[in-house]
Each structure stands twice: as C-alpha cells, then as structure tokens.
Amino acid sequence: MKTNYYIITGISSGIGAALGKEVLKNNGVLFGISRRNNPELIAFNSKRYNFFEFNLKEVNKIESLIHSIKESISPEKCSSIVLINNAGIVEPIGPVWENESGMLKDNLTINLVAPAMLSTCFFKSFNLWQCRKMIVNISSGAGSHPYQGWAGYCTSKSGINMFTKCVALEQNDQPYPTVVCAVSPGVVDTPMQKQVRSTDAIKFPRKSRFVELKKHNLLSKPEDVARKITQIIEGGKIQNGAIIDLREM
Template identity: 30%
Template structure:
C-alpha cells in the first residue's frame, strides 16, 4: 500500500525518532516544525521533505493549509498518516505566574494546530484514501499535576477531540489520542531543572530518570509506528502505548 506521513515537531526528540522510524520503513514523510531537523536525514530523493512553519502561529498555519502543499503531498497515496506530535510544556506554574502570550501560544500549538491539520487532512479530496491520525497525548491529559494546568488542559482537549471525531464515523478515517509514556527527551531534561515552585512534581521525574524508567525515543517511536500501522489502530479513540499488546511487537 502506498503510504505517506506528516509529522509535526519532527526536528528533535520523539518527533525526530518517529521521522526516522517512518523513513526506515520506506514511508514518505513530510516534517512540519519551527526549525529544520537537527540531525542529518538519510533518505532517497522524494522520501523526506520538511517545511519550516511555526505551528503556534495560527495565521501562518492557516495560510499554509490554504495552499496546495498538503494536497500535493497526499496525491496518489492510498494511506495517509498524520502524527500530531509538536507541543510545549510552557507556561508552567500557578495561574498568577503564567504569561498570557505563552498561554495563547501553548493553546495554538498544543490544540489549535492538531485540530486544524486534522480537519484539513480529512477535507482533501480523496474518496478512496485511508487516513490515520494520531495525537501524541500524555498521562497529564487524564491526571492533573500542579503547575501543569495549561499542559494538562491542552492534552485533555486532544483526547476529547479524538473521542468526538471517532463518533463522527468519517469514512476512511481512524483516529487515536495516544499517550506514549515517559520518554527520555530534552523536554524531560528541562523538567528536571525547573524551579519546584513552578512544578512541584519535579522530584517524581528526577526519580524516574535515576531509576532508568524513561523510555528511549527510538523504542517509543518503533512501538508507536507499529501501532499506527496495525489493524488495531483506531479501535480505541484514547489509549496508552504502554498498555497496548499490539505495540509490543
């Protein structure tokens, strides 16, 4: 089956690992991020493209989606994958400390961009195409954390979006908001250095790192792509990668 993918936040961390995993499987992948990928990408011509796009800028994303690039990337493919991975933890801290511009940017990046891309993907003409959307969610969508009101709320929004979109039963669409577990990325390193006054759960994440309980981006990406390509994908609109049998293979 001819398959292509779109991955947001592909330039580092889990997004970069997902990009590499897709390319290793011969899946043509378009990366969307504020900056270019930080590591060299070895791929045959036409298999990898990237666009520099600030996904927290709703107007810029809307302008890009109004153009032909997305439809051209999807043209002739039997299956299209969208991995909504880009996101931010900021602003952290109690409500009185939160910068209002940072709140607006976080909502645009964590919620607005995935929802806009999902709608645009499904609006592209292609009656016979299968479309699979995975929102990279978090356990924070389902459990509240002090200092993370914005992150928890935005990830919960992705979960509820997937639940409602699944009820729409759009022909050819499978969707899942998937928590990947705790992954050893620069985001985790940043958490371990943040002021505990802004994030009281810092010690918990330091302990996870000390005890070797962080998943590698590469292992997480492999399991995520395994699941995304499996027949089981989309049977649950909200899931946790760590509890899925299909993700272990």
C-alpha cells in the first residue's frame, strides 16, 4: 500500500489546520510544522500526524528539519510528497519607518526566506525520487496589488510568486520534476483576518474593506479553501509555475 506524504507549515491555525485535517481525512501521512501544536489533529489521528515544533525565523535549522522528515519516508512506500508553504504573518502593519525594528525582517524571513529554503531543501532531498512531487506556496492577492501599510506582506507574497515561477522553470529540466505553484486563497476567516480587522485604520487605510466583508459574512471558510487546494493537488493538472487565484475556481 503506497502513501501520500504532506509537509505543511503553519499547522496550528487557520488554513494550515484545515489543510492538515483534510490530509488526515484522506489517509495521508502529515508532517506539521509550527511553534504551537494542534490538539485537534492529535485527537483526529496521532499515528499519521507528526508534529515538528519549529520557529521558521530559524532558517539555518531548516536543512536538518527536512533531513529528519526525509528519514521517516521510505521511497518504496511513497506515492507522493507535497510541501505546502502555508505559514505566514501579516505584521508589521503601517508605514515602514514606523515599524518596530526587526519586524520587517521577520516578515520577509517567515513569508519568503523560509519557504524558499524549505523548497530548496525539498529539491535537494527529493529531486531524484520518482514519486509524484509538488510544492504549493500559499500566496495572496497582496502579491500582485500594493496596499498602503502592508509593504512587508505585499513584498513577501510578490517574492514568493516570482520564486515559484523561477524554480518551476528549473524543475522542468529535471528527469523527475516537482510541480510548483502558488495559490491565493482569497479572504479567509482565520486569526490573521481578525488581526487585520483590529488594525488601526490610520496604519492600514483598507481596513474597512475587511471589516465589511466579515460583517456581510463574505469570508471564505478555511475548510472550503483546504478542500479546493487538495483538489488542485490531487487533480494533477496544474502547469508548473502556475499562480492560482482560488476565487476563480
């Protein structure tokens, strides 16, 4: 019996937690990465759920993290391996010159450098494996549209889109290529959105749009987003390097 393996960052909350549940429901083996664990996933299936307590700011430890995950996967049993770079932060919010020192660096580290390093280590570890391989980078509409007060967030998401397109070109030249795509999930009802709605409007002038969406119950549910992302992964029809907007699906 072959197994589908998933490595998901940001497993403790929001979209990542919903993705984790979807994987376990579909009999996959899950390697979840975040600072906090997810009690719901432990309760759901502690045998197929492996948690790695990890701060993605510590990028120099990413290589050994992926190495220890690789050690737990046997190539003969592997039907597919999927890395979902989902963890992210929106702060700092506000004009860059007012940001607390170091927060811009943290944003770019967690949202861009860490996923790029995880992907790099994924390629190094699995390039020669013949099973189906995929990397899904959770991006945002903010990667293509500038928002006043979100310089770090927009820059990191724009960067992850370009990283996706570049490494997809590299993978196309490999004998067993990994398919890499970026997915913008739309506006999703998670703790990150709660944080956006609680921002000072002077720091983030577009805040009212997000308040209105919540008021009119127009946010997507994390479970629906997770189901759509899983369908993309399992459908196997994604062009390498695609930047996908879930709202168009």
